[in-house]
Amino acid sequence: MSDLSNKKPETGAFFGRDRSQHPPAYTPGYKTSVLRSPQKALLSLDGTVSEITGPVFGHSILGELDNDLIHNFAKSGESAIGERIIVHGRVLDERARPVPGALIEFWQANAGGRYRHKKESYLAALDPNFGGCGRTITDENGYYIFRTVKPGAYPWPNGVNDWRPAHIHFSIFGHGFAQRLITQMYFEGDPMIWKCPIVQTIPDRAAIEQLVAALDWSATIPMDARAYKFDIVLRGRRSTLFENRLEGN
Amino acid sequence: MVQPLGYLKESASQTAGPYVHIGLTPNFAEITGVYPVDLGTAMVNDRTQGERITVTGQVIDGSGTPLRDALIEIWQADAAGLYNSPSEMRGSADPNFTGWGRCPCDLATGEYRFETIKPGRVPFKDGRLMAPHISFWIVARGINLGLNTRMYFSDEAAANAEDPVLARVEHRVRVPTLIAIRDGSTYRFDIHLQGDRETVFFDI
Numbered sequence: 395m396s397d398l399s400n401k402k403p404e405t406g407a408f409f410g411r412d413r414s415q416h417p418p419a420y421t422p423g424y425k426t427s428v429l430r431s432p433q434k435a436l437l438s439l440d441g442t443v444s445e446i447t448g449p450v451f452g453h454s455i456l457g458e459l460d461n462d463l464i465h466n467f468a469k470s471g472e473s474a475i476g477e478r479i480i481v482h483g484r485v486l487d488e489r490a491r492p493v494p495g496a497l498i499e500f501w502q503a504n505a506g507g508r509y510r511h512k513k514e515s516y517l518a519a520l521d522p523n524f525g526g527c528g529r530t531i532t533d534e535n536g537y538y539i540f541r542t543v544k545p546g547a548y549p550w551p552n553g554v555n556d557w558r559p560a561h562i563h564f565s566i567f568g569h570g571f572a573q574r575l576i577t578q579m580y581f582e583g584d585p586m587i588w589k590c591p592i593v594q595t596i597p598d599r600a601a602i603e604q605l606v607a608a609l610d611w612s613a614t615i616p617m618d619a620r621a622y623k624f625d626i627v628l629r630g631r632r633s634t635l636f637e638n639r640l641e642g643n
Numbered sequence: 644m645v646q647p648l649g650y651l652k653e654s655a656s657q658t659a660g661p662y663v664h665i666g667l668t669p670n671f672a673e674i675t676g677v678y679p680v681d682l683g684t685a686m687v688n689d690r691t692q693g694e695r696i697t698v699t700g701q702v703i704d705g706s707g708t709p710l711r712d713a714l715i716e717i718w719q720a721d722a723a724g725l726y727n728s729p730s731e732m733r734g735s736a737d738p739n740f741t742g743w744g745r746c747p748c749d750l751a752t753g754e755y756r757f758e759t760i761k762p763g764r765v766p767f768k769d770g771r772l773m774a775p776h777i778s779f780w781i782v783a784r785g786i787n788l789g790l791n792t793r794m795y796f797s798d799e800a801a802a803n804a805e806d807p808v809l810a811r812v813e814h815r816v817r818v819p820t821l822i823a824i825r826d827g828s829t830y831r832f833d834i835h836l837q838g839d840r841e842t843v844f845f846d847i
Binding site: 403404405407408410411412413415416417418419421424426427428429430431432433434436437438439440441442443444445446447448449450451455457459460466467486487488489490499500501509510511512513514525526527529563565569570571572574575576577578592593595596598600601602604605626627628629630 | 649650651652653654655656657658659660661662663664665666667669672673674676677678679682704705706708710712716718720726727728729730731732733741742743750765766767768773776778780782783784785786787788789790791793808811812817836837841842843844845846847
């Protein structure tokens with residue numbers, strides 16, 4: 395993000411992760427977690443240079459249609475089928491400061507709830523004009539925006555009749571490897587959010603609500619697309635000002 | 644009453660799910676024509692300094708079965724021990740080495756593979772040198788929050804013995820779970836999610 399800001403890079407260690415915000419590893423309601431959840435205590439480590447640094451992705455990696463899922467896989471002159479929406483918001487850290495230069499990658503099912511993936515077996519139809527992936531990089535204010543179709547809900551093998559609420563997967567790079575995060579965005583007003591075993595892995599109701607994007611009427615484009623606003627919060631980091639750090643860290 | 648501190652809460656993690664490849668490695672998922680290449684595929688080029696190595700292994704669940712839908716990212720210093728990052732204040736890293744790699748596990752075998760270089764040593768917070776290591780981040784269906792660990796090198800016994808992070812592993816019998824075994828130029832690093840050989844995972 396050096397091309398976005400004259401500010402000195404921050405080198406403080408990240409705040410300890412508040413794990414009460416996150417799902418625990420073992421969540422038997424989500425069956426796949428049972429054999430994939432570490433059972434021993436984690437080794438706590440205040441960040442060293444290995445954790446506080448991270449890769450940077452320049453805007454030069456981005457193609458013109460990377461943040462337009464309606465068109466980035468579509469044949470020329472065609473577009474994906476579904477409810478046209480805009481998703482936008484900011485990436486902030488726990489200190490409420492914007493995170494500029496953050497790479498955000500997103501993926502989702504099509505409007506019928508079908509993913510374009512060889513392991514996918516849902517009988518809903520593929521849309522020949524919808525790939526389901528996109529990416530962008532936040533600007534100097536931490537702001538991002540992309541266009542897509544609203545994904546459909548879909549059934550999945552867990553309980554006999556479990557369905558995922560409509561959602562978009564987000565992967566976010568902040569400035570340090572310890573900020574790495576994958577999460578999912580849900581849609582305001584969807585009653586299925588509260589029935590989902592994957593949502594329910596999060597123990598804190600407010601933490602779930604933080605993943606529900608609000609219908610943003612002001613940002614809606616008349617006769618074109620409705621907008622949803624989704625802010626993402628990454629871990630904050632300490633100031634190094636008063637820390638007695640040895641040279642080199 | 645006191646003044647509010649005004650901190651926000653980190654967004655909760657949710658599993659990467661079974662279709663993580665669509666978003667992070669679409670070409671691998673046969674969604675072609677959107678991005679020219681999948682990010683993190685090439686860490687080195689012809690001019691990268693340092694000893695070329697291959698890092699490979701599997702992520703293994705509590706039944707002993709390799710995960711075939713996991714995705715791994717790694718982050719490491721260059722051969723001189725510098726990170727290719729704006730937050731690296733000690734000098735400029737090798738511009739021909741990204742330090743970051745991303746690899747989906749093979750859909751049939753579960754094997755991951757990185758072509759990289761052996762990293763140099765970087766300092767711990769108190770200035771002591773840590774042993775050469777590579778940071779790992781593992782996500783998959785059924786993993787609710789990405790798992791962090793480190794890989795150390797079996798041919799660095801002296802450095803490993805004085806590494807301040809390895810020294811903090813209370814149960815010494817678990818230290819070998821963090822050490823990749825060298826065979827030629829290849830290091831094998833299997834990650835066990837559960838069981839007697841459960842890898843030491845970090846809260847970083």
